[in-house]
Every structure is written in C-alpha cells, then in structure tokens.
Amino acid sequence: PATSMEELVSLCKRRGFIFQGSEIYGGLQGFYDYGPLGVELKNNLKAAWWRANVYERDDMEGLDASIIMHRMVLRHSGHEATFSDPMVDNKKNNKRYRLDHLVKDQKADVIAKVAQAMGQSADNFPAVVAALNASPTQASEALRAAGVRDPFSGEVGEWTEPKPFNMMFKTTIGPVADDESYGYLRPETAQGIFTNFKNVVDSTSRRLPFGIAQIGKAFRNEITPRNFIFRVRELEQMEIEFFCVPGTDEDWHAHWLEKRLTWWEDQGVPRSKIEILDVPKEDLAHYSKRTYDLMYDYPTLGHEEIEGIANRSDYDLGSHTKNQSELGLVASVEENNDSIAKLTIPHPETNKPVVPFVIEPSAGVDRAFLAVLSEAFTKETLENGNERIVLKLRPHLAPIKVAVIPLARNREEITDVAKKIKAELQGLGLGRVLYEDSGNIGKAYRRHDEVGTPFCVTVDFDTVGKGEDAALVDTVTVRDRDTLAQERVKISDLSVWIQAKLR
Ligand code: ATP
Structure with a gap:
C-alpha cells in the first residue's frame, strides 16, 4: 500500500489518472478532472458496485435522477435548515475555516487547551467538536484563550464566533431570476431516490423489503476542500436506500454492514484497514437511529470516513409525504403542506399502508478511488536492485x-x-x-x-x-x-x- 498521499498524487498526475480542475486558469479548489486512466478505473469501480448491489441481488432497482432539484425537496429533506458546517473567520486576514478542521490542524498542546476550555478530554475529538458547535460564544473564547493559529499565516488568529455555513450550491432556473426561480444542486443523491419512491413502486410492483440504488454526482460547497480527492466540492456517490418493514430495520442494518465490508474486500480494500465506528448517540444526525461509519486508514490522513451506513428510520419518506399526521410516523418531521404524494406501501402481512424504514449505505466514489489506488500501490525492489512501482489492482478494476x-x-x-x-x-x-x-x-x-x-x-x-x-x-x-x-x-x-x- 501507499505510505503517503504525496506518492499517490504524483502518480495520478504523472500517468493521467487525475488532474486539477480548470488547471490552465490556475485551478479551481475542490474540483478535479479524471484523466484517460482515471475515467476507466472510476467506471470499473462504479460498474463493480452496480453489479454487486443491483444485478447480483433480486431485491434492488436502479435509478438515475436529475442533479438539480426543486427547492421544496431540499427544504423538506431538512437540508435548507441543517446542511451546514460551523465556520469561523479570522478577522486579521479575512480567511475562513471550518471550525473542526481549524482545531484539528493545531499542535497537540493547543488542541488540549481548546478541549480543556470546552470541558472535554482532548482524546475525544468528536466530543470537543460537538461542544464547540453547541456553544458559539464559549467556542470563540476557547479559540482565543488557546491561541489557535491561522493555518495560512501561521500567526495567532483573531477569531469570530462560529456561524453555520450552508453547503448547498443554489442556482437560478429559467430566464427570470426572481425569489422563487431557484433550485439546488443536490448535496447527496439520496433525495432523488426518496422523491421517486412512489414512481418506482408503482412501475415495478415491488413489495417490502426492497432497495433503490443510484450512482451520481453531488455537490457540496465545502468551506475547506482538501486532501486531494478526499474532500471535494463536486463529488460522486454510490447510494442505496433500502426500504424495509419497521421492526426489521436493525437486522437489515447488520446485513448491509456485512455486505458492504465484503464488497470493499472484493475491491482490494481489506477489512483490517477499515474501522467500524458505531457513531455515539450524541453525535448522530437528527434523522438517524443508528449509524456505522466505515473509517478507512488513508495514507497520511489516517482513519477517515469512506462510507456511512445509516438507519434513517421513517424520517425521509415521512418528511416528503402528504397526510403526515395519519401515518403514525416514528421520526419527528417538519410539517409538509407542499407534497402531493402519499409515500406509503402496503405492509406485506397486513396490507395496511405503512411508511417503511430506510437503511442507507452511502459511499463516495472519489474516496473509494483513493482507497483502491492506495491499497494497490506497491513499491518493489527487483533482483537487480532496481525499484519498480506497480499498481496491483484487481483485474476487474484495471484501467x-x-x-x-x-x-x-x-x-x-x-x-x-x-x-x-x-x-x-x-x-x-x-x-x-x-x-x-x-x-x-x-x-x-x-x-x-x-x-x-x-x-x-x-x-x-x-x-x-x-x-x-x-x-x-x-x-x-x-x-x-x-x-x-x-x-x-x-x-x-x-x-x-x-x-x-x-x-
Ligand atoms: P465528512 O464528515 O467527511 O464531511 P459526511 O459525513 O458529510 O462526510 P455523508 O454525508 O455521510 O458524508 O456522505 C456519504 C459519503 O459521501 C461519505 O462517506 C463520503 O464517502 C462521500 N463524501 C461526502 N462528502 C464528500 C466530499 N466533500 N468529497 C468527497 N466525498 C465525500
């Protein structure tokens, strides 16, 4: 495997896997172009996912929904209100940072001081971040007291209070730019699956349990894109929404965890390199009953999320359906008077309409690409003393x-x-x-x-x-x-x- 991100970046550029986006105009941060070999490897990876999750199962359908979506979709999904990361500004140079990235990049003694000021242990970084997010005034005080430095200038910064920054790209639709003619580039492919739930059920006669799979682009205006293709603003996702009878969700969650780990293994990413993070209750997104994050051991970065497998209860279909109050929803959802569809399906035993629970395995194509490349990367010394670099990719992935x-x-x-x-x-x-x-x-x-x-x-x-x-x-x-x-x-x-x- 690769020992540093640098050797992967260099190989990618040298051999035509990945280039900086808009490079001849100085590049655009957070955007990358896949070159002649990159496009082949990426297509092979997506095809392997599709084969395993659609063709080799009998309980899945595929979908390719549009990227720009009605603003109501992203309102009722909760993204308008909550799809944000806390950011802080350095008043000295007007640089802006994602709060958790800023703290993570500090020296250990500074992180320890921030943790202490927030009443947390520095060993539990997620808890430190949660505490910072929870109390903006205390957070900015903690940054000041700890002497948090600006990663750009290297000097101690003068930090504002953290503010939420919504990461969705908004765009005008049609020739008139008024208050209502805008939509969003989807920040995840998932919403296209929920909004087509009824279409797929009606056109395929599916009964529970079954899933819908989709691969496609998603867009996030990350405050600090970084680490090559690990955190980008235009990304690609491979997502499954698996619909099941409430009460069977925990078994299906376990099923998908196992299936996904096996799939990673088949792509040359061994289990021993993936840590399963059972996300603590207090860190769960509001819609999630339970989430496993698969944390792959990236070179240079260490363990970072490559895939999230969430039990989303009946939150999504419950948020997008009409007649919410009649449906006995378990999740707490915002009122919806805009939807024109009832997103239920007959219970397989009682035939009564039910809003299914959803298990969502969501993997990033770009992060998968990086992991596969990293595992395949091999430096060997030959008998004659020469060194050779060889990518030991599984044949089905080879460009x-x-x-x-x-x-x-x-x-x-x-x-x-x-x-x-x-x-x-x-x-x-x-x-x-x-x-x-x-x-x-x-x-x-x-x-x-x-x-x-x-x-x-x-x-x-x-x-x-x-x-x-x-x-x-x-x-x-x-x-x-x-x-x-x-x-x-x-x-x-x-x-x-x-x-x-x-x-
Ligand atoms: P992070 O905490 O790293 O920002 P996330 O928890 O926001 O990730 P999810 O919303 O769960 O990520 O998205 C599902 C998957 O999409 C992730 O596991 C990851 O593989 C991929 N992904 C998310 N954001 C990005 C990004 N900015 N660049 C590349 N891949 C991404």
Missing part, C-alpha cells in the same frame, strides 16, 4: 486489461499481427485493450506496471517467422504484471488464456 505491444513499430508484418490481436482481445468485452507502440519495450512495461495493466502481450520477430526459433512462430510473449513471469502463448490460445486469467 487497461491488456497492452498489445509490437516489438518494431514500423515493420508491417509485426504491426499487422499486433493489431489483429488487439482487435480480437478487445472483442472479448473485458474492458480497454490498448495497442501500445509508444516507446521502447522496457518503458512500456514500466508504464503498464505503474498503471496496473495485468498483462502485456508482445509480438516479436519470432512470432512472424523472422526470428531464430522456428518453434515460436504464431506465439507471443505474455508478461504478468505481478509475478513478472513471461510465458510464450499460442496466438490461437490467447483469448481463452487471457479470459481465464482475468476472470
């Missing part, structure tokens, strides 16, 4: 499955065979197969090690009968990324050989 390399790029008898092999392997539907004639063979191997190509197939003079060994005619060399073993394989056997290895 390029096979590179077909003609040993001489201007000898037609060789390039013709190589192109034919490329076309045949491409036809297998495994993903991208690359015809690679960009440089000398040693460089090509090094490059494909670094981007995780499982196999390189080389067509040489022997293949076309212009070599020394007549027995090698119509065979190619196949090089294995991980073992570095080189095997001579008959061209007529190649498809079957590759398919078996990549399965």
Whole structure:
C-alpha cells in the first residue's frame, strides 16, 4: 500500500489518472478532472458496485435522477435548515475555516487547551467538536484563550464566533431570476431516490423489503476542500436506500454492514484497514437511529470516513409525504403542506399502508478511488536492485486489461499481427485493450506496471517467422504484471488464456 498521499498524487498526475480542475486558469479548489486512466478505473469501480448491489441481488432497482432539484425537496429533506458546517473567520486576514478542521490542524498542546476550555478530554475529538458547535460564544473564547493559529499565516488568529455555513450550491432556473426561480444542486443523491419512491413502486410492483440504488454526482460547497480527492466540492456517490418493514430495520442494518465490508474486500480494500465506528448517540444526525461509519486508514490522513451506513428510520419518506399526521410516523418531521404524494406501501402481512424504514449505505466514489489506488500501490525492489512501482489492482478494476505491444513499430508484418490481436482481445468485452507502440519495450512495461495493466502481450520477430526459433512462430510473449513471469502463448490460445486469467 501507499505510505503517503504525496506518492499517490504524483502518480495520478504523472500517468493521467487525475488532474486539477480548470488547471490552465490556475485551478479551481475542490474540483478535479479524471484523466484517460482515471475515467476507466472510476467506471470499473462504479460498474463493480452496480453489479454487486443491483444485478447480483433480486431485491434492488436502479435509478438515475436529475442533479438539480426543486427547492421544496431540499427544504423538506431538512437540508435548507441543517446542511451546514460551523465556520469561523479570522478577522486579521479575512480567511475562513471550518471550525473542526481549524482545531484539528493545531499542535497537540493547543488542541488540549481548546478541549480543556470546552470541558472535554482532548482524546475525544468528536466530543470537543460537538461542544464547540453547541456553544458559539464559549467556542470563540476557547479559540482565543488557546491561541489557535491561522493555518495560512501561521500567526495567532483573531477569531469570530462560529456561524453555520450552508453547503448547498443554489442556482437560478429559467430566464427570470426572481425569489422563487431557484433550485439546488443536490448535496447527496439520496433525495432523488426518496422523491421517486412512489414512481418506482408503482412501475415495478415491488413489495417490502426492497432497495433503490443510484450512482451520481453531488455537490457540496465545502468551506475547506482538501486532501486531494478526499474532500471535494463536486463529488460522486454510490447510494442505496433500502426500504424495509419497521421492526426489521436493525437486522437489515447488520446485513448491509456485512455486505458492504465484503464488497470493499472484493475491491482490494481489506477489512483490517477499515474501522467500524458505531457513531455515539450524541453525535448522530437528527434523522438517524443508528449509524456505522466505515473509517478507512488513508495514507497520511489516517482513519477517515469512506462510507456511512445509516438507519434513517421513517424520517425521509415521512418528511416528503402528504397526510403526515395519519401515518403514525416514528421520526419527528417538519410539517409538509407542499407534497402531493402519499409515500406509503402496503405492509406485506397486513396490507395496511405503512411508511417503511430506510437503511442507507452511502459511499463516495472519489474516496473509494483513493482507497483502491492506495491499497494497490506497491513499491518493489527487483533482483537487480532496481525499484519498480506497480499498481496491483484487481483485474476487474484495471484501467487497461491488456497492452498489445509490437516489438518494431514500423515493420508491417509485426504491426499487422499486433493489431489483429488487439482487435480480437478487445472483442472479448473485458474492458480497454490498448495497442501500445509508444516507446521502447522496457518503458512500456514500466508504464503498464505503474498503471496496473495485468498483462502485456508482445509480438516479436519470432512470432512472424523472422526470428531464430522456428518453434515460436504464431506465439507471443505474455508478461504478468505481478509475478513478472513471461510465458510464450499460442496466438490461437490467447483469448481463452487471457479470459481465464482475468476472470
Ligand atoms: P465528512 O464528515 O467527511 O464531511 P459526511 O459525513 O458529510 O462526510 P455523508 O454525508 O455521510 O458524508 O456522505 C456519504 C459519503 O459521501 C461519505 O462517506 C463520503 O464517502 C462521500 N463524501 C461526502 N462528502 C464528500 C466530499 N466533500 N468529497 C468527497 N466525498 C465525500
């Protein structure tokens, strides 16, 4: 695995996985572009999630809802009122920080002083943050007393009282910008699932329990985007809302925790690197009955959230439904006089309308990308003393499955065979197969090690009968990324050989 974020950032840029967004104009903070190899790896990762969660189950449906949503959706979801992070300003230089990030970035003795001023133990950082959020006046006093420094200037700051900062991007819809013609870019994909609950039930005849899965972009105006693609303003999420009969929710919550850990393992992210945080009651979001945060051990950052698996009770459908008072909701919801739909489903035993409970496994694609990359990253010292960097990605995630390399790029008898092999392997539907004639063979191997190509197939003079060994005619060399073993394989056997290895 990678030992630092830096080596991943550098690999991503060097080999074309990820670039800074709007780079030629100086870059835009919190936005990244996935390059030629990044888009392949990202697509493979999303496809693996979709396969496991939609195709391999019989209780799921898929969805692709729109990104810009009616302001009423985000009002009744609770986002207008509560989707905010506390921020503080430094009056000395007008820099603005997310309160918990600011404190976390201080030296240990300063953090200890802040914790003490808030009557908390420095060992329990979430409790310190909760206390800071709960009492703004005491918080700004604590920052001052502890001598909290500005991470930008390095000097002790002059801090304002923390204020909530709403993270939603708001945008005008249509040609007239009046008080009502605005919508929001969704801050999570989940709301599109809740607003389509009735459509999906009516069009598929689903009964409880069942889930709806969606992958898509979400937008959060993070106060301090940072740590490469870990915290960005335009992100992608893979979310499931699993609807179940109230009372069965705890079992389904346990089911999904297990399923998700298995999935991470299948992507090369082992359980031993994921800590399960059973979020303490006092830190739970208001809609949540219980939440497990999966905390992956990122290089440089340490354990940070890669996925949240929440039991959201009947809060979401209960918030978006009409006739709330008749439905015996468990969650406490804001009154809704705007919705025109009743979001119930017949109870599978009694047939009485019921608002189901929801289990939500919500993973970030970008954070998944980073974890997968980090686990695959390997630095090896070869027998000859040379160092090699190799991405030991699971084959289904590899951006390029096979590179077909003609040993001489201007000898037609060789390039013709190589192109034919490329076309045949491409036809297998495994993903991208690359015809690679960009440089000398040693460089090509090094490059494909670094981007995780499982196999390189080389067509040489022997293949076309212009070599020394007549027995090698119509065979190619196949090089294995991980073992570095080189095997001579008959061209007529190649498809079957590759398919078996990549399965
Ligand atoms: P954090 O506490 O790190 O800000 P969160 O608790 O707000 O995250 P959720 O609202 O639970 O995150 O979102 C679900 C998932 O979406 C997260 O587990 C994470 O993988 C991803 N995610 C959330 N915010 C971002 C972001 N700004 N950049 C990248 N991924 C994100």
